[in-house]
Amino acid sequence: MKLNVFRLAIGFAQPRGGETAVLEDINLRIPAGEFVVILGASGCGKSTLLNVIAGFLKPSSGEVWVDDRPVSGPGPDRGVVLQTDALYPWLDARENVGFGLKLRGISRQERRERADEALRLVGLEDKGDHAIWQLSGGQRQRVSLARALIADPDILLMDEPLGALDALTREQMQDLVLEVWARTGKTVLFVTHGLDEALYLGSRLIVLGGQPGRVLLDKPLSFGRRAVEERIGGRIKSTPAFAAAREELHDLFFAGAER
Numbered sequence: 001m002k003l004n005v006f007r008l009a010i011g012f013a014q015p016r017g018g019e020t021a022v023l024e025d026i027n028l029r030i031p032a033g034e035f036v037v038i039l040g041a042s043g044c045g046k047s048t049l050l051n052v053i054a055g056f057l058k059p060s061s062g063e064v065w066v067d068d069r070p071v072s073g074p075g076p077d078r079g080v081v082l083q084t085d086a087l088y089p090w091l092d093a094r095e096n097v098g099f100g101l102k103l104r105g106i107s108r109q110e111r112r113e114r115a116d117e118a119l120r121l122v123g124l125e126d127k128g129d130h131a132i133w134q135l136s137g138g139q140r141q142r143v144s145l146a147r148a149l150i151a152d153p154d155i156l157l158m159d160e161p162l163g164a165l166d167a168l169t170r171e172q173m174q175d176l177v178l179e180v181w182a183r184t185g186k187t188v189l190f191v192t193h194g195l196d197e198a199l200y201l202g203s204r205l206i207v208l209g210g211q212p213g214r215v216l217l218d219k220p221l222s223f224g225r226r227a228v229e230e231r232i233g234g235r236i237k238s239t240p241a242f243a244a245a246r247e248e249l250h251d252l253f254f255a256g257a258e259r
């Protein structure tokens, strides 16, 4: 599914009155199947952009379209994964994954089957009965990803989903995200603060910055356009070409951030 953002702007009311503009004149055309990484200084509006696309926030002006439908609220065509897992501690992993289907009135049997399928996709087929507190941080993020995948959304919105994980788990999760993306062909919007992560995963980079936030840079990323099999395992990150691309991205990013 194509995702289009037209002249989007949003601001937040201030406690003492008035409004601060957070994003202004955001225009994006994202074809189906693209892996878009979004970088930008803290507070520039990355999460706000994802929340508008998810339908959790209404823009002050402009529009978001998924294919030929304008977004007016959350929908099963867009799945969301956040930095901190928003899992329900009183439900086991399988019930967490299937919770959205329960709200849609889908039978217990079907929920169970689909939750197990989503858990298989993230490599947790043996953890469905586990309580959330029995899972590691990485496993909890896998459950969050499975929960986002269960409705088979065409678009995955991921807001620093690996930001709270230790370095090793983070690398493993990057490969899992790549595998899921390759296997499902979903469109991904992935907010990160990691330049390596952006280069490794993304087929396209968007840098937000300024006040109010705008798109400072929108360009294809060469490593992310390589076959997933070539990237998986992370060896590519220690090649001179990757180091050179990282340096270039570093300079571009910080030049942009100063604007």
Ligand SMILES: Nc1ncnc2c1ncn2[C@@H]1O[C@H](COP(=O)(O)OP(=O)(O)OP(=O)(O)O)[C@@H](O)[C@H]1O
Pocket: 012, 013, 022, 040, 041, 042, 043, 044, 045, 046, 047, 048, 049
């Ligand atoms: N609900 C809200 N009410 C008022 N201001 C808000 C609200 N949500 C976000 N903001 C403000 O909007 C700006 C952008 O916030 P946002 O969380 O989108 O930034 P970000 O780029 O995702 O930051 P970070 O990288 O630190 O997560 C910030 O200045 C923030 O304080």
